[in-house]
Amino acid sequence: MSAGQIHNPVLPGFHPDPSIARAGDHYYLATSTFEWFPGVPLHRSADLVNWELIGHALDRTELIDLRGVPDSGGVWAPSLSYSDGQWWLIYSIVRTVGAPYKDVDNYLVTAPDIEGPWSEPVFLNSSGFDPSLFHDEDGRKWLVNLQWDHRAGRQAFAGIVLQEYDARKQTLVGQPCNILRHDELIEGPNLYRRDGWYYLMLAEGGTGWNHGVLMARSRRLTGPYAFDPNGSLLTTRDDPDGPLRKAGHGELVETPDGEWFLAHLASRPVDTPDGPRCILGRETCLQRVGWTDDGWLRLVGGGNKPLTEVAAPRGTPHPVPEPAARDDFGSLALDPSWNTLRVPLGPARLTLAERPGWLRLRGRQSSHSAFQQSLVAKRLRSVRCEATTVLDFHPTHFSQMAGLICWYDTTTHFYLRVTHEEGRGRVLGIDLTDDGSYQELTSSAVPVDDWPLIHLRARFQGAELRFSASPDGTAWQRIGPVLDAGKLSDDYGTRLRFTGAFVGVCAQDLGGTSAPADFDWFELRDV
Structure with missing residues (x-):
C-alpha cells in the first residue's frame, strides 16, 4: 500500500x-x-x-x-x-x-x-x-x-x-x-x-x-x-x-x-x-x-x-496539521516558524508577556546591521501570498521606526514602516534597500497620526509586490508603487547570495532608547 x-x-x-x-x-x-x-x-x-x-x-x-x-x-x-x-x-x-x-x-x-x-x-x-x-x-x-x-x-x-x-x-x-x-x-x-x-x-x-x-x-x-x-x-x-x-x-x-x-x-x-x-x-x-x-x-x-x-513509499499515510496562517500571539513563546537575524531576542527585546495577546519588540539597530536587529520573520512559502499585521506604535523621533518588512538580506529589502517627522507626527512610508543602495519613497508617505491602529499588508503576486495600509482593517489604500519582488532572490545583486525571501515585523531605535512597538497579530496566507 x-x-x-x-x-x-x-x-x-x-x-x-x-x-x-x-x-x-x-x-x-x-x-x-x-x-x-x-x-x-x-x-x-x-x-x-x-x-x-x-x-x-x-x-x-x-x-x-x-x-x-x-x-x-x-x-x-x-x-x-x-x-x-x-x-x-x-x-x-x-x-x-x-x-x-x-x-x-x-x-x-x-x-x-x-x-x-x-x-x-x-x-x-x-x-x-x-x-x-x-x-x-x-x-x-x-x-x-x-x-x-x-x-x-x-x-x-x-x-x-x-x-x-x-x-x-x-x-x-x-x-x-x-x-x-x-x-x-x-x-x-x-x-x-x-x-x-x-x-x-x-x-x-x-x-x-x-x-x-x-x-x-x-x-x-x-x-x-x-x-x-x-x-x-x-x-x-x-x-x-x-x-x-x-x-x-x-x-x-x-x-x-x-x-x-x-x-x-x-x-x-x-x-x-x-x-x-x-x-x-x-x-x-x-x-x-x-x-x-x-x-x-x-x-x-x-x-x-x-x-x-x-x-510515496509503501505504508499508511500519516497526515500532520497544516501550519496556522495566523498568529494571534496568545502564547508566551513564539511559534518555531519564526526566525530572528543572527542572535535570539531575549525578553528585554521581544516579549509576549508585557502586553498579553501582543508581540512587543523594542527597537535596536538598523536594518543594515549584522549584529543586533529587532526583527522576526517567516519564510515565504509561495509567490502568491499576503502578509498582514496590526501595529500600535507611537514614535517621538525620526530615529524610531517599526513596521512590516519583506526581506532578503541587509543589502536588499522593502520596508513599510511608521516613523516620526517633525511637524507631521506619525508618518507611514516605504524605505528600500536595493543591492546596498538606500532610498526613501517620500512621495508615498502618508500621515497616520490620527489612526488608532495601523494595519499593514504586503501582497506578492509572482514578481510583483504591493504594499497597502488601513486604519481599521476594512478601508485599505495602496502605499507606494509596484515593487520588484524578484530582487528578493539569489539571482539578483552583485554579491554571493544563498538564502530566500522572508516577511516579518521589526522595530528600530537608532537613538538607543528602546522604543516599544506592539503587534496584535500576524497572518501569512496564500491567495
Whole structure:
C-alpha cells in the first residue's frame, strides 16, 4: 500500500542543503539556515509525504554565535545522521564569504533524542565547508568535507578530504587524506557503503543553474574513486523550462522496506523582465531512486530530471496539521516558524508577556546591521501570498521606526514602516534597500497620526509586490508603487547570495532608547 504522492517541494520556501536520516519508522530532514537564528530546522515525517517542523537543533547561543557574520554566511550544509543510539549533527559556521578566503569552522553536536538537548559543540576542523560524518560498518567514523584553497591560480574547490573521528576522544585523529579531485566544481560530500562499494555523493557545478548531483565509487574508503560513467544522477542544467531548477546537493535514505529516496534541493523560478528569479530560494524535494545491476544509482523512471510528483513509499499515510496562517500571539513563546537575524531576542527585546495577546519588540539597530536587529520573520512559502499585521506604535523621533518588512538580506529589502517627522507626527512610508543602495519613497508617505491602529499588508503576486495600509482593517489604500519582488532572490545583486525571501515585523531605535512597538497579530496566507 502506498502513502500516496510526494508533492515537491516537500519543504517549500527557503530550505536548502537537505540532510535526511531515518530512525525507526520516522524520517527527519535538517536544512541550512545561514545567518538566521535558531539554526537548522528539523522536520519529521512518517511517510515522506507529510512533514512537520518539530524545532531547531541549534537553538542556543552556546551552539552558534552568529554575531557579525556576513549575509549568506553562518550555518552552511548541516549533516544529520543516526548511529549508536544517538543523533549526530555536523555543521559549518562560515564567517567570510566570497574570495579568496572562507573562514569556516566545522562542529559536531550529538543528542539522545532528535528534539534534544544537543550537546556542547565539538570543534573539528577549518579546512573547508560541507562536512558530513560517515559511520562505517566496523564502527569507525570518518569526516569528509570540501578542501578550500585560497591561493591565486589554484582551483578553490580543491577536492574532498577524509579524516577519522575518534568519538571517545572527541577529536579527529590521523592525517587528512584528499580522496577525490575533479576539474568540475564538486562539494557537499556524503559517504555510503553498499555491497562492498564505498559511494561518494557529491554536489557539482555550484549552487545555481548548473547545479547537480554526481556519484563516484571505490572498493577502498581512501580511493581511488571512479565517477559514474553516466554523469549526473540529477540535474536541471539542460532543462530551462522545467518547474524545478537548480536541482542538486543530495542525500540518500532507505525505507524499512528497502526503498531508496534522494533528498535534494531545487528552486522554482518566477519569470521577470530581467530573466528567471527564484524568490523562494532553494527548497527541499524528494525523488525515488534505485540501484542498477552493476551497482550505480539511478532515478526511478529514467533520466536525470527531478519530478514534481513522486510515488510515496509503501505504508499508511500519516497526515500532520497544516501550519496556522495566523498568529494571534496568545502564547508566551513564539511559534518555531519564526526566525530572528543572527542572535535570539531575549525578553528585554521581544516579549509576549508585557502586553498579553501582543508581540512587543523594542527597537535596536538598523536594518543594515549584522549584529543586533529587532526583527522576526517567516519564510515565504509561495509567490502568491499576503502578509498582514496590526501595529500600535507611537514614535517621538525620526530615529524610531517599526513596521512590516519583506526581506532578503541587509543589502536588499522593502520596508513599510511608521516613523516620526517633525511637524507631521506619525508618518507611514516605504524605505528600500536595493543591492546596498538606500532610498526613501517620500512621495508615498502618508500621515497616520490620527489612526488608532495601523494595519499593514504586503501582497506578492509572482514578481510583483504591493504594499497597502488601513486604519481599521476594512478601508485599505495602496502605499507606494509596484515593487520588484524578484530582487528578493539569489539571482539578483552583485554579491554571493544563498538564502530566500522572508516577511516579518521589526522595530528600530537608532537613538538607543528602546522604543516599544506592539503587534496584535500576524497572518501569512496564500491567495
